[in-house]
Amino acid sequence: MSMLSLYAWTENASDKISFILYTDNEKYFEPYFKDIQITFVNLTPEVLADWKGKDNFMFRVKVKAIQDATIKYPDNDVLFLDSDTFLYTDSGPLLAMYGQDKTILYAREYSFNEAVSKGGRNSSLFLPVIKNNKIRIQGLEFEFSGNNYSWNTGVIGFSHKNLNLIDLSLELTDYLYERVKVFVIEQYSFSLIFQTQTNVQASDKYVYHYYSRKKPVDEYVLKFVSEVVQLNDLNNKKIFVKKFTADLFEKIKTNPQWEDRPVLMDKIKLLIERKGDVRILKHVLSIIKNKLLMRY
Template structure:
């Protein structure tokens, strides 16, 4: 099984999240190869004995956004590049803000039998909460795109994990890419369209299953996880740990009991942003305070 990650941009958090995710998966003998597609290959040099680094430049990333200039189309193209790079084995893509916490045997066996995987089903599309999802349903509901009907049974799955059997990988990724492009041509909010495209294509044969029983995804609580991971990696550096040492530490200590999701309150978030802005202005002296 090939593990695939992507990590782009200058934000250091994107990269140390990916490193920690890789370290958790290195404990599994089921993972045969790990490929990371990135525009910052230097960040991963210390993993060179354990990871295949597939470097991309800004021009390639720009072209991957397609005619609709959709950022998350990059995700589909990056997975496609990694699949073409190794050209064999089942595909297990994970977002950088994930970790392995249990055995992958069930997923390996499921992929071998033709199942596909995403992280978890979040909503039936027409019942999904939030303005974005309601507008998405209003625009897309009842219509057909690239042979896929979006109806009352259409589900939105979380795309933090994507598992595809080896023999289906190229065909499925091609379909997802075309469907994503077709959806981007509509007036639907595009923030989650690549996720919807994966959800529709992977569920089309009725064999889509969840992977949350063994892979955690902390998209809803990145600040706490980022703090933990940064401390872990700094401690590793100070102790001059090897990659093998880090994997052993994670295996021995286990995954920390930090919530994966914390409900945010809009008013509290707004007040925090206002306070941060006031503090920034004060410190810069632009307000004339002394």
């Protein structure tokens, strides 16, 4: 749905976009991309093991996949999409954002100082690693701080003139993950490199990343894949995809409770695992309070 939505919402997409899909199940995806230019890269167990690196970090695979695409197609601009994203409007303004001094991420979330002050565990573990510390990467010296922001990286876009950003992000990911095992390290690395080297622009006006609403949205994704695969005519497929994703985005906007349910359940599970951590308990109570206020 992510890739087909980009295709459907892009005018003359066949002339502008070449897809690369990293998967361990190419045959599953082939029927969905009939008559659409796409390259499949087979993620074998050996490739995955190599890309996870010496610390077996799963999200390092994301950085390596993007780097692999830049090596294969060094003259192309890159737009990476997490699988739980979809476009819901015309992509023209999004694809016009590229430039040597401009990069694209999904949305700005929080400064590390803000997160720590609110009891954010990931930022609390992470901030001491970068605070008052000069980090040298590929001959460049970086000084990051708690005033830097974490950006959601469900979308990552950059010009072919900025391929070095990925090499820097990968090396920073390895440097940071070796020192603190926070699962969002690759996101922090992209955020720090992109915002200190370029002007970062948000893409959430064109793309929706449903990472906090997977459970309810997945029901629509299953419906999407079962219906779109039956459409062989490319024009009819584009019409269907545009309507489906636009309607789905409207449904999401009018169902705010979709976000609370999965988040609340995840937090309750975490609360049990950590045997009543006060910070998590406060977060659970805050979600419940907001839910009650919304209802009454």
